[in-house]
Amino acid sequence: MEIQLQFHPESHVKPLEWEKFNFPKSVKWMEQHWHYSFIFSLMYILIIHAGQMMMKNRRPFKLKSLLFLWNVSLAIFSIxxxxxxxxxxxxxxxxxxxxHKSVCSREQQTIATAFWSLLSAWSKVAELFDTAFVxxxxxxxxxxxxxxxxxxxLFTWFTxxxxxxxxxxxxSMNYFIHGIMYxxxxxKATGVKVPRSISVVITSLQILQMIMGVTVNVYSLVVRAVGTPCARKDMDVAVGLLMYFSYMILFGNFFYKAYLKSSSKKRV
Structure with missing residues (x-):
């Protein structure tokens, strides 16, 4: 299915010159190569195990300067x-x-949004290198x-x-949270002692992000069930709901173990 994306002159998001790109060509390339995301993911998992084996009997690297530059770059990009x-x-x-329009209609979509959507998909490949520092x-x-x-x-390439x-x-949610997080x-990479409350806030925002992701997908299911038009594919909704629901559970569990459970132990 060919998607027509037209720039609306009245939109608040007027594309910059370098944001204007061949959208149909990028869609065609992704349709033909979206399986690359599986290859990247498999390589990522294999390299993790290889790296952990390599580091088993080695001293940890510090990498403070490199870690700082990496996180600053991703923070600026995300903002x-x-x-x-x-x-x-x-x-x-x-x-x-x-x-409803924001969830179910392509109205007001712009080439700028499409461009940053493509950058987001490729940035998820780059972000795999976060694990190298770990x-x-x-x-x-x-x-x-x-x-x-x-x-x-997988999700960004698929959708x-x-x-x-x-x-x-x-x-928007992902870029916003990542801007703060990175x-x-x-x-932290500079050695600055950041208050624990900041990490609590960041994790809380991540949980709110996942709740909103679940809400958007549940809303899509409900309006489609009652016959209201919603320009989303069934598979996109199903995968999105499964993914965000799993995140909500996992981040909630992380929050409990990292902040609530640990705090209760300290009080004992």
Whole structure:
């Protein structure tokens, strides 16, 4: 199915010159190569195990300067992505049936949003390198970490070709949280003692992100069930709901173990 994406002159998101790209060509390429995301994910998991074996009898690397530059770069990228994608949602929410349009309609989609959606898909490949710092510094690698990286990579590549309207929400939320999260990691890499409350806030925002992701997908199911038009593919809704629900459970469990359970132990 060929998706027609037209730039709306009245939109708040006027594309910059370097954001104007051949959208149909990018969709065609993704349709033909989206299985690359599975290859990247498999290689990622294999390299994790190989790296952990390599580091088993070695001293951990510090990598403070490199870690700082990496996190600063991703923070700047994520903040820029949020500033370029959120205005589209903001505009729609000021209109009648704004939330419904933001979830189910391609109205007001722009080439700028499409461009940052493509960048998001490729950035998920780059973000796999986050784990290299965990392995090389011999830090604990939890299931949530690598599961989140692989599943988001697969989801962003899978949904890009349909230009899912709900990606407005998924993109903006992800860019927003990552902007804060990577800035936090950059500060920690410098040795700055960041208050524990900041990490609590970040994890709380991540949980709210997952709740919103579940809400958007459940809303899509409900309106389709009552016969209201919603320009989303069944598979996109099903995969999105499964993914965000699993994140909500996993991040909630992480929050409990990291902040609530540990705090109760200290009080004993």
């Amino acid at each position: 820029a992505g949020f500033l370029r994608t959120f205005p589209e949602i903001a505009k729609l929410l000021t209109e009648d049936s704004g939330f 392995v090389l510094r011999k830090q604990p690698l939890i299931f949530l970490h690598w599961y989140h990286h692989t599943s988001v990579l 890009y070709t349909s230009m899912d309207p709900s990606n407005r929400w998924f993109l 800035a936090y990691y950059a500060l």
